[in-house]
Amino acid sequence: MQLPARTYRVTRADLVRYAGASGDFNPIHWSDRVATGVGLPGVIAHGMYTMALAARAVTEWTGDPAAIIEYRVRFARPVVVPDTDDGTEVTVSGVLRSTTDEGHRILDLTATCQGDKVLSQARATVRAAQT
Amino acid sequence: MPLDPSYAGHTYPPAPPYLVGREKIREFALAIGAADPAYVDPEAARKLGHPDVVAPPTFPIVLTAPGTQAMIDDPGLGLDFSRVVHGDQRFVYTRPVHGGDLITCTTTIEQVTSRAGTDFLTSRTDMVDETGGPVVTTWSMLVVRGD
Numbered sequence A: 001m002q003l004p005a006r007t008y009r010v011t012r013a014d015l016v017r018y019a020g021a022s023g024d025f026n027p028i029h030w031s032d033r034v035a036t037g038v039g040l041p042g043v044i045a046h047g048m049y050t051m052a053l054a055a056r057a058v059t060e061w062t063g064d065p066a067a068i069i070e071y072r073v074r075f076a077r078p079v080v081v082p083d084t085d086d087g088t089e090v091t092v093s094g095v096l097r098s099t100t101d102e103g104h105r106i107l108d109l110t111a112t113c114q115g116d117k118v119l120s121q122a123r124a125t126v127r128a129a130q131t
Numbered sequence B: 001m002p003l004d005p006s007y008a009g010h011t012y013p014p015a016p017p018y019l020v021g022r023e024k025i026r027e028f029a030l031a032i033g034a035a036d037p038a039y040v041d042p043e044a045a046r047k048l049g050h051p052d053v054v055a056p057p058t059f060p061i062v063l064t065a066p067g068t069q070a071m072i073d074d075p076g077l078g079l080d081f082s083r084v085v086h087g088d089q090r091f092v093y094t095r096p097v098h099g100g101d102l103i104t105c106t107t108t109i110e111q112v113t114s115r116a117g118t119d120f121l122t123s124r125t126d127m128v129d130e131t132g133g134p135v136v137t138t139w140s141m142l143v144v145r146g147d
Helices: A012-022 A032-037 A047-062 B022-031 B042-047 B059-072
Strands: A002-010 A068-075 A088-099 A105-113 A119-126 B084-093 B102-115 B118-128 B134-144
Touching: A002 A012, A002 A047, A012 A047, A012 B022, A012 B059, A047 A068, A047 A088, A047 A105, A047 A119, A047 B084, B022 B059, B059 B102, B059 B118, B059 B134
Parallel strands: none
Antiparallel strands: A002 A088, A068 A119, A068 B084, A088 A105, A105 A119, B084 B134, B102 B118, B118 B134
């Protein structure tokens, strides 16, 4: 079963807002000077922001805000966010990998930005529907 | 300077308890664009069987900050945060975090390895509520680039 792809726009304003909400003020997420100084192409999104977007997709697919009982990702590539009105986009898709004996569903997730995979080994376990 | 591998198994003292506020959950949900009413509206959350608003799945990362700071501030470990890249992250949920939870986090270094001048540090943070019951366990793997 394939879950429909969902695309999320990511702008610098989103990163500033996420920095404040999460408490992660690492300047590579808001300062081009610092980001390029450590060898990055420019300001990048927090890995945890991308992880949050992929979880959003899972929650939107299931319709249950507390559906996820296990979730892991590997950060494969940074999401570079240019200082433009449009920023960039992250697209999340998913496929049902298996169903456990308890009825939990294991989803393999794919997140891409500008055609590159930004997460790898991204997997969410979603609990069986509550009766 | 490489990380000290003898830190594997080291547990830091528990962080001061974190009181999860409804408005903090709202702020976090807005920041990630999550629109589910159960994140912001206690009534909507109660209709789904929760005692109060529900936190989005990655919200518990907010609670790991003191544990991360403890590792940065530990001179023996030798963690240079300016060289750190986030490698991977995993959450296992016993139950969702709710508004009103008083959560205590304890961070343990599980693994310190080195390969070709790059260090890998895996830490686990166990989160329990005021009854001592488990809520969430999360693992972070940090990659520390060499000179």
